[in-house]
Amino acid sequence: MKFAVRTEDLTKSYKGTFFKRDEVFALNKLNIEVPTGSVFGFLGPNGAGKTTTIRCLMDLIRPTAGKAWVLDTPVGNLNIKQEIGFLPDSPSFGGHLTANEFLSLSAKLLKLPRHEIKARVDEVLEIVEMKEYKKAKLGGFSRGMTQRIGIAQAILNRPRLLVLDEPLVGLDPHGRKDLINIVNKQKERGSSIFFCSHILSDVEKICDFVGILKKGNLLAFGKTDELTADEGMIVTVDKEDQQIAQQLLLEATESKKDADGNWILTLNHDAWERVNNELNLEEKDTVQIERGHKSLESFFFKTVQKEV
Ligand SMILES: Nc1ncnc2c1ncn2[C@@H]1O[C@H](COP(=O)(O)OP(=O)(O)OP(=O)(O)O)[C@@H](O)[C@H]1O
Ligand SMILES: [Mg+2]
Known part of the structure; x- marks a missing residue:
């Protein structure tokens, strides 16, 4: 097991419109290698291409050119999907379900063994400190509470790779600290973490590697302590x-x-x-x-x- 994430000239472009004819390169020949077991933080101004990269890695969109691997497996391989936890950008979940129902349903979709589901749901609710809201409906949750449920869902399957699109958004200072602890604990378990964020001080605290993207181009990539040396x-x-x-x-x-x-x-x-x-x-x-x-x-x- 060498790389949690690897890309080779990964490119995504969108065709121009009638009003704006140029082709837009959301991502332009991205080459990165994130070693297994490390925490990688992806930085870049709004519109840099971070979410586009994550969507390509999660097989939600197809790249225009180039290749990507997760856990040393080409993206798209169905067998590997159950080993990945994913928190999408601004998650919103069906409001009529309770936290417990939503997480139990997610666990079933992840094909977790039936007899383990209840314990696993309790475990992740405890980790994100949402136990007391187990029976509350998601529709009534604040942004930060929704984010916590999203994180709970992402770690349900004890993933080998955790991919988080702006996990710190909406969290209060306490929640941000909790998230840092969660990321560190997942790393201790041997999991790899790939996330993007605008909160540089938190990224600096937890990331072994960082990459900086601007207008689809990778401007810097490397070990955090070497880049900041x-x-x-x-x-x-x-x-x-x-x-x-x-x-x-x-x-x-x-x-x-x-x-x-x-x-x-x-x-x-x-x-x-x-x-x-x-x-x-x-x-x-x-x-x-x-x-x-x-x-x-x-x-x-x-x-x-x-x-x-
Ligand atoms: N479906 C689409 N059609 C056309 N352009 C798109 C589409 N999706 C994304 N883009 C463009 O791709 C570029 C990269 O967007 P992306 O969402 O990956 O940025 P980001 O780095 O995640 O930004 P943010 O920090 O704001 O979340 C932007 O210029 C965006 O307008
Ligand atoms: Mg984004």
Whole structure:
């Protein structure tokens, strides 16, 4: 088992209309490989092609060109569908069913063993903290409650791949935290997660890999910590070591003190090489060194500035 999701030149275009004649490329030759067991976050401005990609992966629309695989199996293979959990974009479910009826019906459609259905429905309602609404009708649910039921439905079959189209939409801060826990738990179980979102701080917290899409074109793809790695070094100098602190302050691009009064200094790559050669900082007990990181947000904005 190598890739949870893989695409090769995956393309979806829509024909122009009478008023707008150009063909629209919702997705233009997408190539991504998401290793099994990882959490992948797909980012991009509105209309970038994220939902289009997910619909292609879920076999809901047919690509114009290119290929896609889920769990190392070509999209469209019926046997694999039961191993995938899916939360669509803005889910809405028939309002006349109760949460229990809806989830039991979903479990039957997923062909879960009959004797397991009741326990499984209770299990997922517990996970999304909707147990008390088990007998309530979906029609009366708020947006966030509907989203929680959608998530419950997506994890009913303990999927090996979980595909979520904007799972954080409509959730309150507590719900967002719960969702992050759910994603982490699914990952611990060995499941892979593919989702898209606009909430960069949450994506940064939970994703091993991220991809950034703009107007159907992939602008960046890679491990989150590698994409956000910075050239610089963050050097923490003990407040007692004034001598080193004063020397580094002359070279630092940024400097601040932590709550204990220790210096936190940012050095760019050249300055770091120079002072480390001179002062042998790696050997000093009063100095701690770590690689600098920029936020995913700053990387995102820099990336989507590019013209495509
Ligand atoms: N059925 C369709 N006919 C014509 N164009 C379409 C159709 N579906 C999607 N598109 C176009 O494809 C592009 C990508 O849309 P998509 O829904 O994949 O974006 P998205 O990244 O999910 O955006 P959002 O963040 O707003 O959800 C958009 O320009 C959209 O107008
Ligand atoms: Mg979308």
